[in-house]
Amino acid sequence: MNVPIHFDETWEESFLTRVENDGPWSDWNIYNLALKAEKHLMIPSFEGLQAPKFLPELQPLPHQMEAARKVIERMNGKAILADEVGLGKTIEAGLILKEYMIRGLAKKVLILVPASLVTQWVAEMNGKFHIPAIAYRKNYSWEKTDVMVSSLDTAKRSPHREIILEQSYDFVIIDEAHKLKNHKTKNYEFVQNLKKKFCLLLTATPIQNKIEEIFNLVSLLKPGHLGTYEEFKEKYKKEKNRVNDDHLKELINKVMIRNRRKDTTIQWTKRHIETVLIDFSKEERELYDHIAGSRKQYGQIFNHTFSILTLEREACSSKEAVFVTLKNMLKNNKEPEKPLEKFIRTTMEKIEKIQINSKAEKALELIQSINDKVIIFTEYRATQLYLQWFLKQHGISSVPFSGGFRKGKKDWMKELFQKHARVFIATEAGGEGINLQFCNHIINFDLPWNPMRLEQRIGRVHRIGQKKDVIVYNFATKGTIEEHILKLLYEKIDLFERVIGELDDILTRLDICSLDEHFADIFTRSSSVGEMRVKMENLTAMIELAEKMKEAE
Amino acid sequence: MQQMEIHSYLKQFFMTTGCEIEKETEDYLTVQLTCEMDKMLMNRPFYWHYIEKTGGIPEPQKITFITNFSTEKNSVKGERIHFGSPRLQQIFHAAKKMGGFIRLYENQPGREGKHTALYPWLCLNLKISYICDRRKDFFRSLSMNLINGMIVDDFHRKLTDKNVPLVPKIPDFAFTFSPLFKPESGIRRIKQFVEQEILRDDHSWATEARKRRKKDMKLLDSFFEHTEEKPERYFVEKEVIFNQYEPKITVSIINGGLFYLSQKFLQMNKKKYNS
Numbered sequence: 001m002n003v004p005i006h007f008d009e010t011w012e013e014s015f016l017t018r019v020e021n022d023g024p025w026s027d028w029n030i031y032n033l034a035l036k037a038e039k040h041l042m043i044p045s046f047e048g049l050q051a052p053k054f055l056p057e058l059q060p061l062p063h064q065m066e067a068a069r070k071v072i073e074r075m076n077g078k079a080i081l082a083d084e085v086g087l088g089k090t091i092e093a094g095l096i097l098k099e100y101m102i103r104g105l106a107k108k109v110l111i112l113v114p115a116s117l118v119t120q121w122v123a124e125m126n127g128k129f130h131i132p133a134i135a136y137r138k139n140y141s142w143e144k145t146d147v148m149v150s151s152l153d154t155a156k157r158s159p160h161r162e163i164i165l166e167q168s169y170d171f172v173i174i175d176e177a178h179k180l181k182n183h184k185t186k187n188y189e190f191v192q193n194l195k196k197k198f199c200l201l202l203t204a205t206p207i208q209n210k211i212e213e214i215f216n217l218v219s220l221l222k223p224g225h226l227g228t229y230e231e232f233k234e235k236y237k238k239e240k241n242r243v244n245d246d247h248l249k250e251l252i253n254k255v256m257i258r259n260r261r262k263d264t265t266i267q268w269t270k271r272h273i274e275t276v277l278i279d280f281s282k283e284e285r286e287l288y289d290h291i292a293g294s295r296k297q298y299g300q301i302f303n304h305t306f307s308i309l310t311l312e313r314e315a316c317s318s319k320e321a322v323f324v325t326l327k328n329m330l331k332n333n334k335e336p337e338k339p340l341e342k343f344i345r346t347t348m349e350k351i352e353k354i355q356i357n358s359k360a361e362k363a364l365e366l367i368q369s370i371n372d373k374v375i376i377f378t379e380y381r382a383t384q385l386y387l388q389w390f391l392k393q394h395g396i397s398s399v400p401f402s403g404g405f406r407k408g409k410k411d412w413m414k415e416l417f418q419k420h421a422r423v424f425i426a427t428e429a430g431g432e433g434i435n436l437q438f439c440n441h442i443i444n445f446d447l448p449w450n451p452m453r454l455e456q457r458i459g460r461v462h463r464i465g466q467k468k469d470v471i472v473y474n475f476a477t478k479g480t481i482e483e484h485i486l487k488l489l490y491e492k493i494d495l496f497e498r499v500i501g502e503l504d505d506i507l508t509r510l511d512i513c514s515l516d517e518h519f520a521d522i523f524t525r526s527s528s529v530g531e532m533r534v535k536m537e538n539l540t541a542m543i544e545l546a547e548k549m550k551e552a553e
Numbered sequence: 554m555q556q557m558e559i560h561s562y563l564k565q566f567f568m569t570t571g572c573e574i575e576k577e578t579e580d581y582l583t584v585q586l587t588c589e590m591d592k593m594l595m596n597r598p599f600y601w602h603y604i605e606k607t608g609g610i611p612e613p614q615k616i617t618f619i620t621n622f623s624t625e626k627n628s629v630k631g632e633r634i635h636f637g638s639p640r641l642q643q644i645f646h647a648a649k650k651m652g653g654f655i656r657l658y659e660n661q662p663g664r665e666g667k668h669t670a671l672y673p674w675l676c677l678n679l680k681i682s683y684i685c686d687r688r689k690d691f692f693r694s695l696s697m698n699l700i701n702g703m704i705v706d707d708f709h710r711k712l713t714d715k716n717v718p719l720v721p722k723i724p725d726f727a728f729t730f731s732p733l734f735k736p737e738s739g740i741r742r743i744k745q746f747v748e749q750e751i752l753r754d755d756h757s758w759a760t761e762a763r764k765r766r767k768k769d770m771k772l773l774d775s776f777f778e779h780t781e782e783k784p785e786r787y788f789v790e791k792e793v794i795f796n797q798y799e800p801k802i803t804v805s806i807i808n809g810g811l812f813y814l815s816q817k818f819l820q821m822n823k824k825k826y827n828s
Contacts, residue, residue: 001752003759003800011653011806012740018654019736019811025656028719029569031808033562034652035678035709037645038807040554040636042680042690046758053554054637076686076765076797103688130639168793195789197686197797223790224772228779 043103047073051098058128060095061464063264064088067257068095077198078221080177080256082206086463087259087266089202090121093173094129100198101131106170107146109133110194113175115151121175122149136160142167152179156190168195177201180220181213183229191220206256211236218255226251269440270469271462275486276366278358278477287322287350288315288480294343309481311347313379316482317359317446319351320382359475360390363443366473367396367423370441375424377457378445384425387445391423398423426457437465442472447485449522484529488536554636560620563634566644570651580621581629586613593647594640655810659818660718663726671723671813673699673732675739676708678807679747685762685800695746696812697739698819699732704746717818729813736811747804759800766798 018024026034043050049069052060060068064087071079071092077100081089100106111133113121118135125133125147134140136150142163152174155164172194174180180188180201199221207213215232218225226232226248236248261268280288291311314321326344330336336344367374376398378384384400391398399417401410401424417424418438439461448454462470476482518539526532554562560582567574567584576583586594591613592601604611617631618640634641655676663669676696683689696708705711712719723729734742773794777787 001754001756001759003756003802005748005751005802005804007744008803008805011809012737015654015740015810016737018656023656024654025721025810026652026654026808027569028655028657028721029565030648030652031655031810032652032713033566033569033648034808036562037648038678038680039692041645042692043682043688044690046683046687046689056635056637072687076769104682105684105686105688130637132639193786193789195793197793219776222769222772224774224776228776230779 049095049099050102051095054098054102055095055129058091058095060091061088061264061266063259063266064092064095067092067259068099070257071096071200072099075255077171078200078255080201080203080206080217080221082203082256082258084258084260085204086459087261087264088464089204090124090175091128092257093175093200093202094125094131096200097125097171097173098129098131100171106198108167108169109147109171109173110155110164110167110169110196111147111149111173111175112152112155112191113149113173115153117175118149118151125149152187152190156186161190165190165193165195169197171198172196173200173202175202177203177217178205178213181216183216183219188216188220206258214252218252221255225255266464269462269466271458272469272471274471274473276362276473276475277483278362278475280477280479281354281356281358283350283354284315284319284358287319287347287354288312288477290347290350291315291322292481312481313446316477316480317378317380318357318383318386319354320386321380322347323351324380324382357386357390359445359477360387362475363387363445364391364394364396366443367391372441373417373422373424373439374441374443375426375436375439375461376443376445377426379427379448380446381427383445384427387425396423397421398425401426435463435465436460437463437467440466440468440470442470444472444474447474447476447482449485484532484536488533488540556620556635559634559636559641563618563620563644566648575615576617581617581619581631583615583617583631585615588613590647594643649807653808655808655812657719657721657810658723658727658729658813659815660720660724661727661815662724665726667726669724669727669815671727671729671815672819673729674705674708674812674814675699675734675736675743675809676812677740677743677809678709680805680807681747681751682803682805683756683758683800684803685759686765686798687758687762689758693747695743697734697743699734699736699739700730702734702742703819704743711821712812715818715821717814719812723813744804751802751804756800762798762800766794769794769798 049065049072051068052058052065063083067081067083071077071081077096081092083089083092097106097109101109109131111121111125122133122135125131131147133147133149134145136142136148136154140148142148142160150160154160172191174191179185180191182188201217201221203217206217212229212233215226215229219229227235236245291308294308311322311325314325326347329340329344333340363376376387378387381402384402388398388400397420399413399421401413401417405413414436417436424436424439442458442461444454444457448457458470458472474486476486518535522532522535522539526535560579563584564574564577564582567582567590570590571587572590573585574582575585588611591597591611595614601611603609617629619629619631619633622633632638632640658671661669661671674696676694679693679695681691681693694707694709696705697703698705732739770791773787773790777783780787
C-alpha cells in the first residue's frame with residue numbers, strides 16, 4: 001500500500017503533560033458525550049449522502065437528491081446543473097456543497113452569482129443549509145472568509161481579482177453560468193483561472209445559440225473532456241444549436257445534469273383557466289369607441305412615442321388609467337395642436353360620464369364568492385390605486401405591490417398579504433421578486449402583450465410548494481382589442497394550460513429580444529385589425545414550430 | 554441522531570456541566586447556564602470582558618431548547634434543535650473540548666489485609682479517516698495493559714457494557730501496580746498496532762482515486778497537446794487535480810486516558826486477544 005498515514009500528535013502532548021501534572025482530568029460523563037458526538041459525526045461510507053441527516057427540515061425532492069448523488073459519486077464534484085426553470089438548482093447546489101463540507105473535503109468556498117441574487121443566496125445557504133455563507137462587503141477579507149458570496153462583476157474587478165486568483169478554493173459555485181458561454185470574455189477568463197477542486201455551474205439554458213457554448217462551459221470544468229476547441233469545431237460544425245450526435249450527448253451527460261419537468265416525480269398542481277368576458281356599460285363603451293374610432297381620424301397627429309392603442313388598452317382597464325395618460329400628454333405638450341386638444345377634451349368628457357367600472361364590479365363579485373386570498377394583476381398603476389380604493393369601499397383589505405419595491409419592502413408586503421389582507425394588487429410580476437405559493441387564485445385584470453409576462457405572473461403562484469390547483473381568471477372586455485389578444489394569441493397557443501416553465505423553454509428557442517419587438521410591432525404599427533390578425537397568426541405559427549422542435553428533441 | 558436521543562444528550566450535557574435544568578417536558582427543556590457555559594456557548598466575549606473589567610454581577614443566560622417540534626406548543630419560545638443545527642454542533646464541540654483526557658479507577662474497595670490490586674490500562678479512542686476526493690471514517694477503541702503489553706480491542710464498549718464502576722479517586726484499600734510500560738510507549742504500541750491493521754486493509758479506494766486522477770490528467774494534457782508553450786493555467790490545473798484526488802489516511806485521537814482496573818477485567822479478555 002502506498003498511502004501516507006498521518007498520526008495526530010496534539011493529543012499525545014497534552015495527555016503526557018497531564019500525566020506529569022496529575023491532571024486536570026475530564027468527567028466520565030463528558031468523556032462519553034464527547035465520544036458519542038464524534039461517533040455521530042463520522043462518515044460511515046464513501047458513497048451516499050450524509051447531508052439529509054443534517055438537514056431534517058429541508059426535505060429535498062427525489063430528483064434533487066439524485067442529482068446530488070450523481071454529482072458526487074459519478075462526476076467527482078464537477079458538474080453543470082442545468083435543470084429547467086423552477087426545479088430547484090439552488091437546492092441541489094446547496095446539498096452538494098453541504099455534503100462536501102460535512103465530509104471535511106470543502107472548507108474554502110466561493111459562490112459567484114448575479115448581484116441581485118447575492119442576499120438571497122446568503123439567506124438560503126444560512127437558513128436552509130446552515131452553511132455560514134457571508135456576502136462580500138467592502139473591506140471584507142477574501143483570504144479569511146471561508147464561504148464567500150459575491151457577484152461575478154465585483155470579483156473579477158481589481159483589486160479583488162488578484163487576491164481571489166491567489167486563493168485555493170475547495171469549492172466554487174457559479175449561478176447563471178450562461179454568462180460564461182463566450183470564451184473570449186473577461187468573465188470566462190477569470191473563472192478559468194480560479195483554483196477550484198470542486199465546481200458547479202448553474203444554468204437553465206446550457207445552449208442558447210451555438211453549440212460552442214456547451215464546449216466552453218465543459219472546458220471550464222474539465223478541460224479536454226470535449227477535446228480541444230479546434231477538434232470540437234471541426235467535428236460538430238454541423239450541429240447548429242442543438243446536440244444531435246449520440247456520442248457528444250453521452251460525453252456531455254457525464255458532466256451535466258438536466259432534469260426536465262416531465263421527468264420529475266413532482267406532482268404539479270393543475271391550472272384552471274377561466275376566461276371572463278365582460279360587457280362594457282353604455283358610457284364605458286362610448287369612451288372606448290371614441291378612442292378606437294379616433295385611430296383613423298387623428299392617426300397622423302400622434303407622434304411615435306405615443307400610440308392610440310395604449311389608450312385603447314387602458315380604456316379596457318379603467319377610466320383612471322386613460323385619465324392619467326391624457327394628463328401626461330397635456331403636460332408634455334404645453335400647447336397642443338388643435339385636433340389633439342379637441343381629442344383630449346372630448347375624451348375627458350366621455351370619462352366624466354362614466355359611473356362604474358364593469359371589470360371592477362365583476363372582480364368584486366368574484367372575490368366575494370371565492371372566499372379566499374386573491375391576487376389581481378394589472379398593467380396600470382392608476383388602475384391599481386383605483387382598485388385598492390374600490391375594494392376598501394366594500395370592506396375588503398388589499399396590499400398594493402410593484403416590482404420597483406426594494407427587497408425588504410417586498411418581503412414586508414408579502415407578509416402583510418399573507419397575514420392580514422384578502423387581496424394583493426400587483427402592477428408587475430417581473431423578476432425574481434416574490435413567491436406567493438400560499439395563494440391559488442389569480443385575476444388578470446388586463447392582459448399584457450407578451451405571453452412571457454403572463455407566464456411570470458402565474459409563475460409567482462404556480463411553483464414548487466403550491467399545494468392546490470391554481471385558478472386563473474382572465475378578464476377581457478367584449479368587442480375590444482383585449483378580446484383579440486385573448487383569442488388570437490393566448491388561446492391559440494394554449495398558453496394558460498401549460499405546465500410551469502414550459503413556455504419559457506419554447507420561447508428561448510426563438511430569439512427572445514425580437515419577440516418583444518414583434519409584439520410591439522403587431523400592436524402599435526398595424527394599420528388595421530385585419531393586419532394585426534395576420535401578424536398574430538404568423539407569430540403563433542412560429543411559436544408552434546418552436547414547440548414542435550422541442551418535442552422532437 | 555433521533556430527536557429523543559438529542560433531548561437526552563442535551564440533558565446529560567447540561568447536568569454534567571452544572572447547569573440547572575429549570576423546566577423539562579417531553580418536547581423541550583429550559584436551562585439556566587453557568588457562567589462557564591455561557592462563555593462557551595453564547596458567543597458574547599464583549600459582555601464577559603465588560604463584566605470582568607467592571608466587576609459587575611454576571612448574569613448568565615437562560616435558554617430553552619425545543620427538541621420535539623412536531624407538536625410544538627406555540628406558547629414555548631426557544632431554539633429548535635436537530636442534528637446538524639449549529640447549536641448542537643457547538644455543544645458537540647464543547648463536549649469534545651472538555652472530554653478529551655481521563656483517569657479513572659475501578660471502584661473495588663478491598664478490606665484491611667486484602668487490598669485490591671488495580672492494573673493500569675492506556676486507552677485510545679481513535680478516528681481513522683480514508684480521504685481522497687471522497688471520505689470514509691472508522692472508529693476504533695484500543696487499550697493496552699501497561700503491565701503485560703496486551704492490547705484489547707473495542708475497549709470502550711466493553712467498559713460501558715459491563716458497567717464497570719469507575720471513580721476518579723483510588724478507592725479505599727486498593728493499590729495500583731506501577732506500569733512497566735510508560736504511557737508514551739503505550740501510545741506508540743497502539744499506533745503501531747493500528748498501522749499494521751491499516752496496512753492489511755483493502756485499499757482499492759486509493760487505487761480508484763488515482764485512476765480517476767490519471768483520467769483527468771490525461772484529458773488536461775490532451776487539451777494543451779498542441780500548445781507549444783504551456784500557459785500557467787495548465788500547471789495550476791495540474792496541481793489542483795493532483796490534490797483533489799490524492800489519497801491519504803489520517804488517524805486522530807478523539808479521547809483517551811488511563812484506567813486502573815481489577816484482575817477481573819483482565820481475565821474477561823484474556824482468551825480472545827493477545828498482541
